[in-house]
Amino acid sequence: MKKNKIAIAAFLLVLGLASLACTVFVGGPAYPEQSVPVSTEAALSAEQMMQAAQTAAANNGLLSLTFSESQMTSLLAAKLAEKPDPFLTNPQVYFRDNQVLVFGKAVQGNLEFNVRIVLSVSVSPEGKPAIAVVSTDFGPFPAPEGLNGTISAFLQEIFTGALGPAAISFRLETVTIADGLMTITGRIK
Numbered sequence: 001m002k003k004n005k006i007a008i009a010a011f012l013l014v015l016g017l018a019s020l021a022c023t024v025f026v027g028g029p030a031y032p033e034q035s036v037p038v039s040t041e042a043a044l045s046a047e048q049m050m051q052a053a054q055t056a057a058a059n060n061g062l063l064s065l066t067f068s069e070s071q072m073t074s075l076l077a078a079k080l081a082e083k084p085d086p087f088l089t090n091p092q093v094y095f096r097d098n099q100v101l102v103f104g105k106a107v108q109g110n111l112e113f114n115v116r117i118v119l120s121v122s123v124s125p126e127g128k129p130a131i132a133v134v135s136t137d138f139g140p141f142p143a144p145e146g147l148n149g150t151i152s153a154f155l156q157e158i159f160t161g162a163l164g165p166a167a168i169s170f171r172l173e174t175v176t177i178a179d180g181l182m183t184i185t186g187r188i189k
Helices: 002-021 040-060 069-081 147-169
Strands: 062-068 089-096 099-108 111-123 129-137 170-178 181-188
Touching: 040 062, 040 069, 062 069, 069 089, 111 170
Parallel strands: 089 170
Antiparallel strands: 062 181, 089 099, 099 111, 111 129, 170 181
């Protein structure tokens, strides 16, 4: 009888220590059924497209960029991979009905959960991108403080990187988001 109690206590101790060593998935919003492929090739093609658009804009003053979900997902994954402790892993970016939907996984302590962030992107009166968080779903947790600023800064960084030195004199005219594509058009003054 004493051996059974010691064995049970040892088992519970080992089980408790093992649970501390791993993360536990606690839910959150479900990813869409169709996943977006992530690749270094898609990120590279987006960067090459941005460079070509800069060259064309320098010649004729017009800039037009069309990003696919795969390109934007791959760019986001690459940017997050550069950070030592990214707030999101396994990102997926979807362009649907004039909104950008960003899904990912987040870890808080030993808990892992899915995240969904819905953004609207429009043109400000000054001709700059106006990025607003429409909604967030962080599973059982409240959205982290400063999330809107972090996401807006990331998208602004991609936007500014796409324009390079021309960003200062660029005036955004349209942002169209539909059917898996985001198209940005504008003029350099």
